[in-house]
Amino acid sequence: MTMNRGNVAIIILNYNGYQDTIECLESLGRISYQDFQVVLVDNASTDDSVARLRQWLSENKNAAAKVHLVENEKNYGYARGNNVGIKYALANFGSEYTLILNNDTSVEPDFLQPLIEGLRERAVALAGPRIIESGVKYHWQGYLPSRINFLNYLAFLTPLRQVFIKTPLSIEFNLERSESPRPAYSIPGCCMLFRSGALESVGLFDEKTFLGWEECIIAEKLFQAGYRTVVVPKSRIFHKVSRGFAKISLLTRKDSYQESERYFQLNYLKMPSYQRRLIGLIRSLSHFLTVLSAGSAEKKAGSIQ
Secondary structure: OOOOOOOEEEEEEEOOOHHHHHHHHHHHOOOOOOOEEEEEEEOOOOOOHHHHHHHHHHHOHHHHOOEEEEEOOOOOHHHHHHHHHHHHHHHHOOOOEEEEEEOOEEEOOOOHHHHHHHOOOOOEEEEEEEEEEOOOOOOEEOOEOOOOOHHHHHHHOOOOHHHHHOOHHHHHHHHOOOOOOEEEOEOOOOEEEEEHHHHHHOOOOOOOOOOOOHHHHHHHHHHHOOOEEEEEEEEEEEEOOOOOHHHOOHHHHHHHHHHHHHHHHHHOOOOOHHHHHHHHHHHHHHHHHHHHHHHHHHHHHHHHO
């Protein structure tokens, strides 16, 4: 193994999204911390992503020197797709840190150093930045501050979340600008900096999921292994929310999300069946009310015209 060829290995997963991927790579080209290598994994795109990415790399020789393109034979989803990149990096770079970065993100020039500093304590295995929704100046995409139980699952991981995030206290919490790192249980999967040894010790991402709940599953794996997670607000990135998901059909996304949720509930939370049924009931009721509301809005709009 070649050790420390780039202190940070950055894994970017592309699926039919070369435009976003190129913007992400361009933002990485402007960062102040330069001791990194990029593993760009194409998840069997069905468009001309690979050709477009190869063309961009051929036209940007300096960037290309840090980018290693890996082509998957099929779309493996988030967990296995990223694991392909992680395994490549572990075998070829031996980097101390591994960064999982969505292709639909762009980063600020000084985002990486604070994240690395957030992993200064050996017990901390994962650090995440302040994630700002692109086009919304101050919106900070949330993280889970504490380990999941049934009550906070209902509050934050079902449609009831809309009640909580629209309260004045919640808005203030999400918009506040503290620069101090804070402990967390899980952070959004669009930007996760791991201590490579810790990630390897827990077996990387669980490949039994295709899309959805990966950040909660890896959070629980780290928690059970005795590791800690922090959010570092001083580090900032921008995220084009759900742009990557939009490349996959709605039905596939919905089915995969539900399968991943059930897998997480059963195998990691050990959630009793009555709790799973109640959560499912809340989701169904929310979907019904959403459809009903949309129908009423269309009817009202038609009567106005």
